Amino acid sequence: MRIASFLIVAGVLLVGTPAWGADPMVIRIGYLTRAEEPRIPQTFLEPVSEDEGVQGARLAIADNNTTGRFLNQRFELVEATVPEDGRVEDAVRDLADQGVRLLVADLRHDALLAAAAAPEARDMLVFNTRAPDDDLRNERCRANLLHVTPSRRMLADALSQYLVSRKWMNWLLVVGRTPEDAAYADAIRAAAKRYRAKIVEEKRWTFEDANRRVDTGHVTVQSEILTFTQGAEHDVLVVADEADGFGEYLLYQTWLPRPVAGTHGLVPTAWSRVNEQWGATQLHSRFERQAGRWMRPRDYTAWIAVRAVGEAATRTKSADPAALAAFVHGPDFALPAFKGQGLTFRDWDGQLRQPVLLAGPRVLVSVSPQAGFLHQFSELDTLGDDRPESRCRSR
Amino acid sequence: MSFAGGAARLGLLALLGFAVAPSAQADTIFVSNEKSNTVSVVDGGKMQVVATIKVGRRPRGITFNEDMTQIYVCVGDDNRIDVIDVATQKVVDRLPSGPDPELFVLDPKGHLLYVANEDDNMVSVVDTDAKKIVGEIQVGVEPEGMGISPDGKFLVNTSETTNMAHFIDTGSHQIIDNVLVDARPRVARFTGDGKFVWVSSEVGGTVSIIDTASRKVVHKISFAVQGVPREAIQPVGIQITSDGQRAFVALGPANRVAEIDAKTFEVKRYHLVGQRVWNLALSPDEKRLYTTNGVSNDMSVMDLERGRVVKSVSVGGAPWGVIVKP
Numbered sequence: 001m002r003i004a005s006f007l008i009v010a011g012v013l014l015v016g017t018p019a020w021g022a023d024p025m026v027i028r029i030g031y032l033t034r035a036e037e038p039r040i041p042q043t044f045l046e047p048v049s050e051d052e053g054v055q056g057a058r059l060a061i062a063d064n065n066t067t068g069r070f071l072n073q074r075f076e077l078v079e080a081t082v083p084e085d086g087r088v089e090d091a092v093r094d095l096a097d098q099g100v101r102l103l104v105a106d107l108r109h110d111a112l113l114a115a116a117a118a119p120e121a122r123d124m125l126v127f128n129t130r131a132p133d134d135d136l137r138n139e140r141c142r143a144n145l146l147h148v149t150p151s152r153r154m155l156a157d158a159l160s161q162y163l164v165s166r167k168w169m170n171w172l173l174v175v176g177r178t179p180e181d182a183a184y185a186d187a188i189r190a191a192a193k194r195y196r197a198k199i200v201e202e203k204r205w206t207f208e209d210a211n212r213r214v215d216t217g218h219v220t221v222q223s224e225i226l227t228f229t230q231g232a233e234h235d236v237l238v239v240a241d242e243a244d245g246f247g248e249y250l251l252y253q254t255w256l257p258r259p260v261a262g263t264h265g266l267v268p269t270a271w272s273r274v275n276e277q278w279g280a281t282q283l284h285s286r287f288e289r290q291a292g293r294w295m296r297p298r299d300y301t302a303w304i305a306v307r308a309v310g311e312a313a314t315r316t317k318s319a320d321p322a323a324l325a326a327f328v329h330g331p332d333f334a335l336p337a338f339k340g341q342g343l344t345f346r347d348w349d350g351q352l353r354q355p356v357l358l359a360g361p362r363v364l365v366s367v368s369p370q371a372g373f374l375h376q377f378s379e380l381d382t383l384g385d386d387r388p389e390s391r392c393r394s395r
Numbered sequence: 396m397s398f399a400g401g402a403a404r405l406g407l408l409a410l411l412g413f414a415v416a417p418s419a420q421a422d423t424i425f426v427s428n429e430k431s432n433t434v435s436v437v438d439g440g441k442m443q444v445v446a447t448i449k450v451g452r453r454p455r456g457i458t459f460n461e462d463m464t465q466i467y468v469c470v471g472d473d474n475r476i477d478v479i480d481v482a483t484q485k486v487v488d489r490l491p492s493g494p495d496p497e498l499f500v501l502d503p504k505g506h507l508l509y510v511a512n513e514d515d516n517m518v519s520v521v522d523t524d525a526k527k528i529v530g531e532i533q534v535g536v537e538p539e540g541m542g543i544s545p546d547g548k549f550l551v552n553t554s555e556t557t558n559m560a561h562f563i564d565t566g567s568h569q570i571i572d573n574v575l576v577d578a579r580p581r582v583a584r585f586t587g588d589g590k591f592v593w594v595s596s597e598v599g600g601t602v603s604i605i606d607t608a609s610r611k612v613v614h615k616i617s618f619a620v621q622g623v624p625r626e627a628i629q630p631v632g633i634q635i636t637s638d639g640q641r642a643f644v645a646l647g648p649a650n651r652v653a654e655i656d657a658k659t660f661e662v663k664r665y666h667l668v669g670q671r672v673w674n675l676a677l678s679p680d681e682k683r684l685y686t687t688n689g690v691s692n693d694m695s696v697m698d699l700e701r702g703r704v705v706k707s708v709s710v711g712g713a714p715w716g717v718i719v720k721p
Binding site for chain 2 (some may be wrong): 314334
């Protein structure tokens with residue numbers, strides 16, 4: 001089986017900037033993803049994009065190289081796409097053969113585990129930039145795996161802190177049909193328990209997924225959701241629909257006039273176009289010039305992973321993957337990433353500590369942790385699995 | 396005193412040579428308000444806003460021209476510099492700036508403005524007489540802070556994502572050295588004698604003191620405020636007294652200004668000011684320090700003889716830069 005992989009020659013991305021000196025240090029970073037059907041957003045306002053993730057990695061390579069030419073360091077991205085039915089282990093071997101020891105993994109749960117468990121990955125540092133699954137940070141944690149993308153538990157905690165601070169304590173939980181939706185709902189339930197909110201009722205979304213482009217489709221939606229959302233009194237409707245199959249339809253259609261939050265409405269997320277704080281304007285503007293679309297969370301996490309390597313190379317002035325990995329794990333690592341403070345990795349499960357945005361459809365609503373949720377070490381550790389709770393044993 | 400340093404200070408020292416130093420009470424303070432698209436004019440005696448000047452969108456960097464008859468303001472969202480006439484308190488002209496100007500510095504001779512184009516990895520050189528961009532210098536990712544040596548020979552630009560202070564020869568417009576500092580460097584300020592450059596790192600939480608001759612970091616100042624999380628200590632604005640004895644550093648969301656012995660680099664005290672303190676300006680007689688507090692929408696006035704904050708003055712929305720005229 002042939003695995004498509006190719007090298008982005010760094011210079012191509014740096015039109016008009018001065019070249020490096022003689023014999024630059026070369027730092028090669030792998031980017032691994034799997035071919036899949038593109039996600040079709042329910043809204044027509046968002047484009048269907050087939051390059052989510054990799055565009056963030058490419059931008060970070062360009063950013064790293066802008067810095068790198070001052071230090072005579074050159075960063076290269078080796079992109080690999082595994083076919084839908086292909087084995088990720090083969091791609092990891094192929095990347096290892098090309099000298100990759102630092103790997104950005106834009107993979108879902110099972111594929112990520114397979115990649116991280118490949119024999120060649122033993123000597124690699126793998127950045128999980130996509131899978132939010134809580135077990136990857138706990139029972140299935142691995143020493144060679146760092147999680148850039150926030151866990152579902154972090155997202156649920158971030159949302160819950162906000163709802164609780166508004167005293168919206170009673171939630172109606174609507175859960176889609178996929179296993180991911182069930183996992184999201186689990187995280188919401190755990191957060192409700194943690195913050196003493198109450199899930200007054202749960203409903204499973206069982207309507208058939210429909211094509212988003214249907215003439216007078218709103219008529220059906222309007223009648224379906226009105227009856228579907230009847231039930232116990234609640235302050236807010238929390239929806240679990242990671243695949244974007246129906247959540248968008250809930251807004252303004254509910255039986256009671258209640259706000260919608262979760263995967264739709266008010267969304268806890270690593271990144272959103274609505275954030276223009278902490279210099280994010282510049283990141284958006286560079287990204288949009290390059291990609292011709294808005295930056296999505298997968299792009300942002302891939303940007304962070306590649307920038308983390310860049311930061312390590314700048315600080316250590318080294319191209320040795322082991323030295324770079326050690327620096328990223330070490331106490332001196334803190335990456336600015338347009339969230340108002342340096343981001344660091346938790347040593348107990350490899351999760352990136354980060355503020356979580358609470359994005360409305362059009363503007364930024366808030367950022368968690370919320371004021372007043374205190375912690376003895378870092379307020380960011382009020383989000384997700386804290387050290388005493390962690391079930392990770394292999395780090 | 397000019398937020399961005401050099402020129403106004405020199406102009407001011409020249410003034411002081413001829414006249415009795417004016418008292419802080421006669422100060423006029425100009426504050427750029429990032430959110431309300433205005434510049435507030437504060438009477439230093441009354442300690443209240445006496446005029447509000449409408450400018451372009453997102454005003455941040457602000458500095459006087461050489462003789463203090465005009466004020467230049469970076470209006471980033473309009474990709475230009477507005478020119479305010481100090482006497483009439485109106486925008487009378489505009490200068491090109493390159494895309495998204497945030498901060499700038501005037502060369503001591505007063506004819507060139509060096510502008511950080513945050514969006515373009517570039518420093519633009521603007522001729523204020525010809526009103527033209529006469530040069531562009533490629534720097535690191537997200538250029539921000541701008542400092543110029545008192546003799547005008549060296550420019551220091553910081554780049555927020557590259558985390559460096561770039562030393563630029565103003566004669567050749569070439570980068571002569573790059574000094575790595577802690578994360579997200581914001582402000583660069585030369586000491587009065589030109590021997591050192593102080594660079595604040597917002598995310599790193601430190602101030603690096605760079606020796607101008609060797610271009611090595613010779614000291615790094617860290618901060619710790621009881622009861623304030625480490626991440627909330629985010630140094631931005633820097634002011635150093637003209638005798639080189641005292642320095643003040645704004646600590647952002649820690650809501651404090653650190654007072655530092657500029658010779659020993661020891662932090663002497665933390666002064667509580669408004670929320671998210673950004674930038675600082677000393678009064679010309681150096682008896683007062685003015686701070687812009689971006690979240691509480693006010694300016695704190697510190698009496699340096701008494702060593703305490705004496706007043707908060709409400710200004711516009713999200714005050715950012717501040718300069719003072721005697």
